[in-house]
Amino acid sequence: MASKINHVAIMSGNYALESKFYESMFGMRNSPKARPSRAVSIGDGYVGMNINPRRAGRPARLDHFGIQVDDLQATLAKMEKKYPNCEYLKRPSSRPFAAISTHDPDGNVFDLTEAKGGNMKDVYTHNDWQQDRTICHVGIRTLHPEACAEFYMDIFGLQPSNLPIEGAYGVTDGRMSVILLPWSIKKYANTGIVGPGMDYIGFKVENLEKFKADVQEIADNNPLIAPSPVSTGPEGQARLEMLQASSLGSWHIADPDGVLLDIVS
Amino acid sequence: MFAKLNHIAIASDYYAMNARFYEALFGLRTAKNYRPARAAVVSDGQVGMNIIPRREGRCSGLDHFGLEVEDLDLAVERIRKFDPTLEAIKRPPVRPFAAYSGHDPDCNVFDLSQRNIGFQKDVYAESLERTKRHFSHVAVRTRHAERCAEFYAEVFELKPLNKNYGNGNYYLTDGNMILALIQWKMADFADMDPQRTGPDHIGFRVESVDKVLEDLEDLTGQNPLFHSRPLGYGMEGKARLDLFKQCPLGTGHITDIEGVYIDLTEEPGPSGVVAS
Numbered sequence: 413m414a415s416k417i418n419h420v421a422i423m424s425g426n427y428a429l430e431s432k433f434y435e436s437m438f439g440m441r442n443s444p445k446a447r448p449s450r451a452v453s454i455g456d457g458y459v460g461m462n463i464n465p466r467r468a469g470r471p472a473r474l475d476h477f478g479i480q481v482d483d484l485q486a487t488l489a490k491m492e493k494k495y496p497n498c499e500y501l502k503r504p505s506s507r508p509f510a511a512i513s514t515h516d517p518d519g520n521v522f523d524l525t526e527a528k529g530g531n532m533k534d535v536y537t538h539n540d541w542q543q544d545r546t547i548c549h550v551g552i553r554t555l556h557p558e559a560c561a562e563f564y565m566d567i568f569g570l571q572p573s574n575l576p577i578e579g580a581y582g583v584t585d586g587r588m589s590v591i592l593l594p595w596s597i598k599k600y601a602n603t604g605i606v607g608p609g610m611d612y613i614g615f616k617v618e619n620l621e622k623f624k625a626d627v628q629e630i631a632d633n634n635p636l637i638a639p640s641p642v643s644t645g646p647e648g649q650a651r652l653e654m655l656q657a658s659s660l661g662s663w664h665i666a667d668p669d670g671v672l673l674d675i676v677s
Numbered sequence: 678m679f680a681k682l683n684h685i686a687i688a689s690d691y692y693a694m695n696a697r698f699y700e701a702l703f704g705l706r707t708a709k710n711y712r713p714a715r716a717a718v719v720s721d722g723q724v725g726m727n728i729i730p731r732r733e734g735r736c737s738g739l740d741h742f743g744l745e746v747e748d749l750d751l752a753v754e755r756i757r758k759f760d761p762t763l764e765a766i767k768r769p770p771v772r773p774f775a776a777y778s779g780h781d782p783d784c785n786v787f788d789l790s791q792r793n794i795g796f797q798k799d800v801y802a803e804s805l806e807r808t809k810r811h812f813s814h815v816a817v818r819t820r821h822a823e824r825c826a827e828f829y830a831e832v833f834e835l836k837p838l839n840k841n842y843g844n845g846n847y848y849l850t851d852g853n854m855i856l857a858l859i860q861w862k863m864a865d866f867a868d869m870d871p872q873r874t875g876p877d878h879i880g881f882r883v884e885s886v887d888k889v890l891e892d893l894e895d896l897t898g899q900n901p902l903f904h905s906r907p908l909g910y911g912m913e914g915k916a917r918l919d920l921f922k923q924c925p926l927g928t929g930h931i932t933d934i935e936g937v938y939i940d941l942t943e944e945p946g947p948s949g950v951v952a953s
Contacts (some may be wrong), residue, residue: 425690425737425935468906468936469917470872471738472690472731499863501871504913513871515863519820521873555784597764597780604688605778606735607786607875642733647769651734666733669690 415568417588418539419478419509419523420550420613421462423470424669427452430463433637433667436630437623438545438615443535453508453534457541459588460509460534474610474671477550477590478509478523479568487524488512491567498563500524508533516563518554518608545623548676549582549589549614551659553606557581557592564590577658589614593658602650612659612672620663620677627665639665642672680752680833682854684743684774684788684801685815685879686727687937688735692717696728698903698934701896702889703810703881708800718773720800722807723853725774739876739937742815742856743774743788744833745801752789753777755832765789773798781828783819783874810889810952813942814855814880814926818872822847822860829856838947842925850947855880857926868916878921878938884952886929886941893931905939906932 424430431452434440440454440461451464466472481487491498491514500514503523510523511531525532554560561581564570570590573582579594595608617623631638642664643652655664661674689695696717699705705719705726716729731737746752753765756779765779768788775788776796790797819825826847829835835849835856842848847858861874883889896903908930909918921930927940945951 464870466737466936467870467914467917468908468932469878469921469938470870470936471736471875472935473736473738476873501863501867504868513863513866515871515873519861519874521871595784597778597786598766600778601766602769604729604732604735605741605786607780608784609873611734640733648732651732655734669737670731670733670735672734 414482415570415585416458416480417477417570417585417590418459418480419462419525419536420459420547421464421475421477421523422669422671423464423466423472423475425466425472426669427463427465429636430667430669434461434463436634436637437627438617439543441535441541443538445537446534450506451508453536455535455539456546457539457543459547460536460539461547462509472669474613476521476523476610478525480525480527481568482527484511484524484526484529487567494566495563505531507531509536516560518556518560520552520554520560520609544618546616547588547613548616549591549660549674551591551593551611551614551674552609553593553595553611554608555595557594560592575660577660580658591659599654603647603654604651612655612674614660614674614676616676618677620675623675623677624663637668640668640670642666678834678851680744680746680835680851682742682815682835682851682856683724683745684727684790685724685812686729686740686743686788688729688731688737688740689935690731690737691935692728692730694902695934699726699728701903702893704808706800706805706808708803708805710803711799712773715771716773718799720805721811722805724812725800726812727774737935739879741786741788741876743790745790745792746833747791749776749789749791749794752832753779759828759832770796774801781819781825783821783825785817785819785825785875810881810883812854812879813882813946814857814940816857816859816877816880816924816926816940817875818859818861818877819874820861822858825858829858844923844925848926852948853946853950855926855947857924859924865920869913869920878924878940880927880940880942882946882950882952883929883941883943886943889929889941890931903934905934906936908932
């Protein structure tokens with residue numbers, strides 16, 4: 413497999429607290445090489461998660477994902493030839509993961525890095541351990557999921573994954589998947605509308621009941637890192653039903669900022 | 678005009694405090710019959726702003742805008758005529774403004790409302806005197822700005838601004854507010870994190886940019902929770918501020934307490950209105 417989907421990024425006004433949530437609940441680890449003045453970068457042994465401090469003019473949200481390729485220049489050349497409308501941009505050297513940022517045919521922005529490019533820092537330089545709880549997918553709602561899936565398969569050699577979700581197209585590197593879901597305003601009939609873009613993060617846990625018990629115990633001990641409520645009121649219930657119908661997991665929670673999590677056991 | 682751009686919405690992690698910021702700095706007002714358990718709704722007398730508590734699965738930031746039209750059915754019919762793939766949906770009745778939500782050809786989501794048909798609430802149902810400092814524009818970065826400009830002109834009869842800024846962007850007005858459609862380009866984000874498409878900033882018409890900056894400093898002294906986010910720090914901060922400053926509709930640049938960009942202008946509005 414030439415490409416790895418191994419980066420997820422959140423923008424947050426509470427970035428340090430958010431990191432504590434993922435470290436506590438999922439056992440994600442910081443790096444001894446961490447740079448304390450910058451974003452928090454934590455890993456699960458394969459996928460690195462950046463929790464970036466929200467900057468002026470930027471929203472707080474689940475923001476983007478990233479792909480590591482073997483040969484960045486060859487990838488960009490292929491993209492330029494086949495998808496000339498997809499622009500790309502070289503990134504400042506301070507980034508722990510991204511060498512390039514680009515977007516798919518629907519404008520979903522993602523980062524690119526090279527396996528041995530030398531630009532990687534923090535947890536991305538040694539994100540290679542085993543742990544029980546890992547990031548297994550991200551969900552993106554987009555206007556043309558099939559065309560986007562073709563793009564990711566064509567340019568990055570990702571494989572299609574069979575999904576029991578109506579209208580969804582999955583692409584996988586064998587461990588981590590991107591689930592491309594059809595965006596339609598009509599799906600938001602009974603809840604607040606969110607435009608196309610990143611929707612949720614999927615985590616695989618070793619045992620759902622054990623995980624639920626851990627979440628309860630951790631939240632009891634430290635309410636600041638308790639999951640934020642989901643499914644409250646009719647609009648929350650509608651949002652939860654929408655998530656349940658478009659994800660793979662059997663339990664759905666939200667991090668302290670409200671980023672949706674799809675828990676698969 | 679067939680439509681008035683008279684609604685702005687921010688989703689916020691600190692919605693109550695952010696509403697007080699806009700009240701304190703810009704003199705925006707709440708309605709007599711407000712609903713304390715729901716979003717904070719403030720108004721400049723013509724444009725209402727909902728500051729919505731961020732819910733699970735939502736982003737925190739400048740979220741959408743809304744248009745009040747003379748005839749909702751006709752507006753929805755025109756949307757479908759412009760492009761049958763564009764959709765609009767009815768909203769739950771608890772909303773103070775939105776009867777429908779729709780989207781333009783680039784999936785920029787907006788709300789639709791109609792005056793005097795019984796569902797508007799909060800500031801949208803009351804007549805409030807116009808505040809001295811008031812909204813001037815809302816800006817959206819989008820991938821097909823020209824096509825979106827055609828959409829808002831054809832469906833809502835917004836008029837192109839009688840001024841050519843020569844930057845390839847599109848500026849439409851309802852006679853009061855300006856909708857700025859900025860062409861999104863990845864190249865604009867060199868030296869910073871790329872921002873995906875969507876609402877970019879709001880603008881206020883003020884009597885004096887310097888006086889607003891002075892008031893902001895004074896407010897921060899009175900209440901440190903009212904501090905806005907720093908702009909222009911470091912190379913990346915400078916690049917972001919430079920991009921923000923490319924909007925020709927404002928000359929002063931600040932943020933609210935959560936970082937939503939606010940552009941300040943002393944220029945008269947499209948109808949000649951000034952802040953005084």
